[in-house]
Amino acid sequence: MVRNRAPGVAVVPEPVSAVDTLHGRPVPDPYRWLETSDSPETLRWLEERGxxxxxEASTWHLREHLARRIRALVATDLWTPPVHRPGALFCTVRPAGSEHPRLVVFPASPEARGSADGCGEPRTVYDPCAEDPTGRTTLDAWEPSPDGVLVAVQTSSGGxxxxGLRVIRADTGAPVGPxxxxxxYSHVAWLxxxxxxxYYVRRDGAQGVRGVWLRRVADGAETLVYSCAGTGTVPGVRVLDGRWLLVTEGHGTGHxxxxxxxxxRTDPPEKPVFRALQAGPxxxxxxxxxPDGVLYLRxxxxxxxxxxxxxxxxxxxELGPEHWREVVAEDPGATLDAFCPFRSPDxxxxxxxxxxxxxxxxxxHDAVTGAPSHRVELPGEGMVSGPVAAPDGTLYLGYADVATQQRVLRLPPGRHRPGFWPPEPSGPGTSNTAPAVTRTVVWCRSEDGTRVPITVFDASGRPGAxxxxxxxxxxxxxxxxxGRPRQFGFSATVLAWLLSGGRYAVAxxxxGGDAGRRWHLEGSGRHKPRAVQDLVAAADALVSAGWCTRAQLCLSGGSAGGLLVLAAATARPDLCAAVIASAPLADxxxxxxxxxxxxxxREFGTAADPDDFAALMSYSPYHRALDSAVRTPGLRHPSVLLTGFDGDTRTDAAHPRKMCAALLAAAGTDGDRPAALLRYERDVGHGPRAVSRAVGLAADAHAFAAHRTGLTGR
Structure with a gap:
């Protein structure tokens, strides 16, 4: 399936005849054979790519420098906001130097509950590294029982x-039941x-039905209590205040x-009678x-x-939207990203x-009138996440900014300024002296005239545009x-890039959800080409304003963002010097x-619909690259680094495999370096991974960007 070439010269895959006809249009797919991940042909091809x-990676001069810097920046204890149960606080912590977070519990005496020091020393409930020293196993989700005696934990291996979803004792970690x-990623809602x-959910059609099940811990006996109506919906379940069983069904992520x-209290748990809270809109x-028995809805x-x-x-x-009472109105200039009801002194x-x-x-805000009471004094310009409330009204929330590793903030009732929890973290990343990073917002106009904001970060002390x-x-x-907004929390990778002298911009x-639901819908489905146009306009604007030259610009995106940067680069091969597309969609x-x-x-459309199909093919990176191989052989796109993960069950590693083959074919055999590189990993997937593997991936990707854009480091 491949031609042999001299060392250092790209090996161009031989195309295999595969053509579909969709809506009267022939759609070539010469690299469909790469969809089979374990075939001998694919394995040989992957070996050559490796x-x-x-x-190539051996020539990237900042590779070790960036890896050392990133490792130093993540060498700190990383906590999540605690979940309260009677006499206990549950949370996760990734200790400095550890590969994965572990689940811990702070035992609390009644008089100490809610104290600032977290009620003494934490005890480990579950540690994935103790179960699997290879680092392949991750703790995906967890939920303690109402009395804190048991914990449901979900783990997976190889990405x-x-x-498995299992129940363990909180005091010993011993398993309970099958x-x-x-x-x-099932929701778990304890009776x-x-x-x-x-209750737990099946999202993938296991047992023949997607929906919500009631499970008895002791013997594993199950009863289906809710069946999803559609094949493309995502169920969820929660028990609120120990009384209300809430079942959610998402129709398209973010839609x-x-x-x-x-x-x-009135319905048998195995035969609940559901009333519509929202159905159809x-x-x-x-x-x-x-805390007042009322349900609040964002x-x-x-x-x-x-x-x-x-x-x-x-x-x-009567619970439908026509019976809802507005408490906090929409702000036309900001998106309401999180909320948390709690009991205040008033x-x-x-x-x-x-x-x-x-x-x-x-x-x-007052929960009855909606009137604002006071602002919370945050440590800086950053991102707040995961607010939770303790029974006494104490609030816990995550906080991070571009230069500050995530910490948990603790806000006691009636206070305006939170403190850190736990108050004495360890590790070099917890220094109170954060590097000076400047943030500048610039604007560009997309192809249809829409103004699109760009945020630019710089730690070099150089002037702006x-x-x-x-x-x-x-x-x-x-x-x-x-519909996901870009929020500026902490990224050791971004900070290492900034401290090495680079700039970091976000379009x-x-x-996305940066300007609310309309902003999302204007760039989804048949309108997805607008997102590509917005990114092209942002790249042009940075160059025109003097932030960088085209030879100094690298596009970067992962998953749906990987699709976006590949679409922009294949639409405008002159746009930039390089592209990083991590676990992207491509075909x-x-x-x-x-x-x-x-x-x-719902997000991208379907190839079964002729209008959706036309939109999909207008920006599909794989097909753009295939087309350029035919129409303009030898065309050099920007240097592209693709990453693929063999365990990826979300975007599937066939996308970067096929995209790499198409880009190599489009460039032909000219030049002294491959037009596209594929960094391919096994035993990891789309989500969390061991810290050492995350550091290696991040350092490699940004060393590639440094090599292609001329970043020399400092």
Whole structure:
């Protein structure tokens, strides 16, 4: 399947005849054979790509420098906000030097509960590294029982994100009852009391039905309580206040949520009677219980940037949106990204977190009137995540910014300024002296005239964009998918790049959630080409304004962002010097047949629809590269680094394999370096991985960018 070439020269895969006819259009697919990951032909091809990659990577002068810097920046204890149970606080911590987070519990006496020091020394409940010293096993999710005696933990191995759901004792870690096999990031909702049963979800059609199941811990007996109506929906389940069973059904990530509520005080747990909380409207809604028995809903219904509403399920049988009461109105200039009901000294209250172009602001509001009470004084310009409330009204939230590793903030009732929790972290990354990083927002105009913001970070002390500015090596990152906003938390990789003298920019393109739901919908489905146009405009703007030259510019994106940067580079081969596409989508004619693509037709469209198909093919990077191989043989695209993970069950590693083959064919055999490199890993997937492997991947990717853009380091 490959031609032999001299060392150092790209090996061009031989095409294999495969042509589909879709809506009357022939669609060539010469590298379909690469979709079979374990065939002898694919394995030989991957071996050659690996040798090619190793030869090139050995020439990247900043490879070890960046790896050392990134390792030093992540060498700190990393905590998550604690979950309270009677007499205990559960959370995860990744100790400095450890490969993975572990689940720990702080035992708390009644008089010490909620104290700032976390109630003494934590005890490990579950450590994936103790179970699997190879680092291949990850802790994917966990949920303690209402009394804190048991914990449901989900683990997977090799990156496949489908593993086992088991129950263990919180005091000894001993297993209780049989394991649920082949579960993928299931929600777990415990029944109240000591019955030892919980609800969980099957998202992948196991047992023939996708939906919510009730499972008895002791013997594994199960009952289906909710069956999903569609094949492309995602179920979820929670038990609120020990009384209300909430089942959610997501129709396309970031597009629509149906919500169903049952009363466990009146309904048998195995036969709940559901009432519609929201069913049908094109809105994404999240529900959290308040200390007053009211349910609070963060929703995009009639509010593209989200608002908070309330409904009392205990006083009315009518729960639909027409019966909701607005509590916190939409802010047209900021997106309401998180909220948390809690008990304040003055009564029920809400913590509301809004984001403007990646920077969070938090405020406390009255839960009855919605009136703002006071702002929360955050440590800097960064990202707030995962707010949770303790029974006494203490709030815990994650905080990070570009120069500060994530910490947990603890805000006692009635206070405006939070402190850190735990108060005495260890490790070199916890120094109070953070490097000086400047943030600048610039704007560009996309092809249709829409103004698109770009955030630029710099730690070099150089001037910004002006007539006398100093252009420098720049990474331009974009995601632009699923309505997810770009938020500026901590990335050791980004900070290492900045400290080495580079600039880092983020294009807030349509398709993401940076400006609310409309911004998302304007760059999704048949409108996805707009996201590509936004990124092209952002790259042109950075060059025109003097932030960098084209030879100093590298595009960077992962997953849906990998699709975006590949689409931009194949549309405009002159756009930049290099591209990093990590675990990308690439073949948009067949994405529904690979990984979780069948779940993403609301985001990208479907090849079965002629209009959707036309849009998909207008930017599909794989087909653009194939087309250029025919129309303009020898065309040199920017240097492309693709990463692929053999255990990837989301985007599927067939995408980067096929894209690499197409780019090599488009460039032909001219030149002294490959047009595309593939960094391919086994025993990892799309999600979390061991720290050492994450550092290696990040250092390699950014050493490639440094080599191609002229970053010399410092």
């Amino acid at each position: 040798r090619e990659y190793d030869r 496949v994100e489908r593993g 394991t649920v096999p082949k579960v993928r 109240p009391g000591t019955e030892r049963s919980f 629509r949520t149906d919500l169903w509520l049952a009363d466990l 094109e809105a994404e809604t999240e529900v959290r219980p308040g 929703t995009t219904l009639d509010a593209p940037r989200r608002r908070v509403c309330a409904v009392d399920p205990g006083t009315s049988d 009564g029920p209250a809400l913590l509301v977190v809004r984001t403007r172009l990646g920077i969070s602001a938090a405020a406390v 002006s007539d006398d500015s100093d252009p420098g090596p720049t990474l331009l990152h974009a995601y632009g998918g699923f 807030h393109v349509r398709g 948009m004619a067949r994405f529904e047949r690979m990984g979780l693509g069948r779940m993403w037709t």
